Amino acid sequence: MFRKIGITLLGLLIIANFAIFYTPRTPLTLQCCDELEYYAIAHNLSLGNGYSIRAHPPFLPTLLREPLYPLLLALTIKIGGDSSLLLAQIVSLIILAASALLLFMLSREILPRRISFLPPILFLLSPRVAHYSWTILSDTLGVFLLLLSLVLTLYGKKRQKTSFFFLAGISFGLLTLTKMAFVLFVPGFLATYFLIRMIAKKITSSNLQTFRENLPPYFAGALLAGFIIVLTPWIIRNAILFKKPVLTVRTGQLLDERTRLEQEAWHLPIQRHAAVPLWFW
Numbered sequence: 001m002f003r004k005i006g007i008t009l010l011g012l013l014i015i016a017n018f019a020i021f022y023t024p025r026t027p028l029t030l031q032c033c034d035e036l037e038y039y040a041i042a043h044n045l046s047l048g049n050g051y052s053i054r055a056h057p058p059f060l061p062t063l064l065r066e067p068l069y070p071l072l073l074a075l076t077i078k079i080g081g082d083s084s085l086l087l088a089q090i091v092s093l094i095i096l097a098a099s100a101l102l103l104f105m106l107s108r109e110i111l112p113r114r115i116s117f118l119p120p121i122l123f124l125l126s127p128r129v130a131h132y133s134w135t136i137l138s139d140t141l142g143v144f145l146l147l148l149s150l151v152l153t154l155y156g157k158k159r160q161k162t163s164f165f166f167l168a169g170i171s172f173g174l175l176t177l178t179k180m181a182f183v184l185f186v187p188g189f190l191a192t193y194f195l196i197r198m199i200a201k202k203i204t205s206s207n208l209q210t211f212r213e214n215l216p217p218y219f220a221g222a223l224l225a226g227f228i229i230v231l232t233p234w235i236i237r238n239a240i241l242f243k244k245p246v247l248t249v250r251t252g253q254l255l256d257e258r259t260r261l262e263q264e265a266w267h268l269p270i271q272r273h274a275a276v277p278l279w280f281w
Contacts, residue, residue, distance in 0.1 A: 035136040037065055042073035061241050063248050067234060068177040069138035085136065092133045092140045099140070100124050102147035109154055138178050145175035146182065153189075153223070157215060165219045169226025176227075177234060180247050186227050193220050 037053060044052045044059055051067065052059035073088055080087035100120035107116035123129060132139045149171040156164030169186070176183045193215065231247070239245040 041070040045074035046077040066177050069141050089134050095140045095144045099144045102151050142179040162222045165222040166226040169223035173227045173230025
């Protein structure tokens with residue numbers, strides 16, 4: 001059943017954004033700072049120059065972007081060669097179709113079954129979603145990991161399995177390594193969890209007591225453990241290279257490296273422009 005739904009959702013997204021398949025983008029059509037930064041890091045990773053944004057030696061390491069999407073993009077460059085951006089867009093389509101499937105799984109748990117198919121369809125037909133499917137940005141991967149984290153958390157509670165919460169923690173960690181802003185999700189979840197447990201001790205409401213019984217503390221501990229395990233290697237790497245245990249930077253280094261990126265000539269092949277679906281505007 002899920003296979004049929006997945007194929008249907010992927011088909012909807014392809015129909016909604018068919019321009020990808022007849023006008024592949026090229027590096028020279030990257031849109032300004034964000035896309036060029038992701039591509040520059042991925043390009044260096046694919047050539048073995050390390051996690052650097054520099055166009056020329058020395059390839060100094062950077063903290064400018066979270067690592068997960070550049071690693072995925074580097075893989076598409078390695079596999080796709082001259083068609084790497086087209087391949088990256090196709091991967092984005094697949095990720096968005098998988099996101100819609102996860103959204104359908106969430107909808108089935110929250111909404112009446114007769115309308116549970118509506119959120120993923122509206123998601124795939126959204127002009128904004130179609131827009132991000134042809135940009136070289138981490139947003140599509142971030143959406144997928146966020147939905148995966150929520151599905152794993154929900155299934156962990158429903159099936160009372162610690163392993164689901166551990167996997168949810170890993171997924172939240174990967175989400176943070178895609179978009180640093182989501183680092184607040186785990187502390188927020190844990191704070192809400194323990195606050196409700198404290199309230200449940202004071203109030204005899206059957207719903208709160210059921211919540212307290214069905215979500216023992218080791219579930220939250222498993223989620224936190226998975227989260228820390230994923231983030232630790234990246235934090236250690238940053239502490240060694242930059243003398244600071246941080247995830248990324250958005251201040252001085254960002255301005256300095258963006259200026260350097262604009263000054264260094266990134267000579268990239270082929271001058272063709274991608275079509276933007278007219279209905280998006």
